[in-house]
Amino acid sequence: MTEHSLWRFSRALHRAINDRHFADVETLLDEDVAWAIYGPVDMFPFLGARQGKIAVVEVIRQLADNFQVRRFERESIMLGVDSAASMLRYSLTALDSDKPISLRVAQFAQFKADKLLSLRVLVDTFDLVEQALGRAIHLPKMTRVG
Amino acid sequence: MTEHSLWRFSRALHRAINDRHFADVETLLDEDVAWAIYGPVDMFPFLGARQGKIAVVEVIRQLADNFQVRRFERESIMLGVDSAASMLRYSLTALDSDKPISLRVAQFAQFKADKLLSLRVLVDTFDLVEQALGRAIHLPKMTRVG
Numbered sequence: 001m002t003e004h005s006l007w008r009f010s011r012a013l014h015r016a017i018n019d020r021h022f023a024d025v026e027t028l029l030d031e032d033v034a035w036a037i038y039g040p041v042d043m044f045p046f047l048g049a050r051q052g053k054i055a056v057v058e059v060i061r062q063l064a065d066n067f068q069v070r071r072f073e074r075e076s077i078m079l080g081v082d083s084a085a086s087m088l089r090y091s092l093t094a095l096d097s098d099k100p101i102s103l104r105v106a107q108f109a110q111f112k113a114d115k116l117l118s119l120r121v122l123v124d125t126f127d128l129v130e131q132a133l134g135r136a137i138h139l140p141k142m143t144r145v146g
Numbered sequence: 147m148t149e150h151s152l153w154r155f156s157r158a159l160h161r162a163i164n165d166r167h168f169a170d171v172e173t174l175l176d177e178d179v180a181w182a183i184y185g186p187v188d189m190f191p192f193l194g195a196r197q198g199k200i201a202v203v204e205v206i207r208q209l210a211d212n213f214q215v216r217r218f219e220r221e222s223i224m225l226g227v228d229s230a231a232s233m234l235r236y237s238l239t240a241l242d243s244d245k246p247i248s249l250r251v252a253q254f255a256q257f258k259a260d261k262l263l264s265l266r267v268l269v270d271t272f273d274l275v276e277q278a279l280g281r282a283i284h285l286p287k288m289t290r291v292g
Contacts, residue, residue: 038250038270038273039272040273042287043285043286045287076231076254076266078226078229078230078231078254085224085232087231087252104268105268106233106252108231122233122252123268123270124184124269125271126274127184127186127271129283132288133285137283139188139275139279140279141189141191142189
């Protein structure tokens with residue numbers, strides 16, 4: 001029984017972000033990989049959609065320029081033959097400010113022949129923005145009930 | 147072969163939110179159900195964590211007070227025997243303003259004996275906040291690279 005593609009990809013991605021070792025993750029990307037981390041691209045240009053191996057390696061470099069992964073914890077995980085979904089809590093350091101950022105993330109991945117074919121990541125973006133700004137954004141209460 | 151618990155729960159939840167018919171969803175909740183929709187609870191008091199059937203029915207009533215579900219589309223789905231993970235795009239109407247809100251959501255659910263034991267929902271919260279405010283929040287560009 002071989003290891004699930006998710007574990008290999010996850011290790012390679014974290015090694016790329018933390019150690020700037022991009023070779024392993026590059027070999028695990030399908031040529032036509034579809035990639036999306038949904039969020040405010042005006043504030044964080046490394047968010048958004050990318051298509052193809054070259055563009056995805058470039059965005060992983062940008063992630064490595066901006067963050068270190070201190071640790072992560074999987075809260076939920078589902079594994080299929082060629083797919084995986086998980087909810088995680090990441091503890092990051094933002095390299096521009098040296099500030100800690102703690103973030104909940106959901107990711108849905110599809111693999112083909114052990115290579116990443118598609119990754120979609122949803123982030124608790126308001127929490128991310130407030131932590132990156134280092135202050136709360138004042139919000140009105142929006143509800144019809146108490 | 148019986149229907150997956152997710153489909154039954156999903157139908158009952160949407161019927162509760164849109165038609166204020168809460169009886170079906172109530173019968174599909176475990177007594178000790180754990181529920182969380184992560185997001186800014188100051189702005190949206192119906193977000194956050196709830197524990198137990200009574201608290202969860204109450205929060206579903208609050209969702210029904212605030213939103214109608216116009217339509218939704220599943221972008222990714224994984225089904226296990228007693229679990230499900232999916233990424234969806236919801237088209238909602240905010241009832242206080244009659245404004246349309248389009249939102250990406252990831253949900254992880256666990257069932258026991260066909261009842262919902264746990265639901266964790268991650269939302270693209272910054273997108274939600276901007277749509278609810280009806281205006282963009284100005285953000286500085288936060289990146290170490292161009």
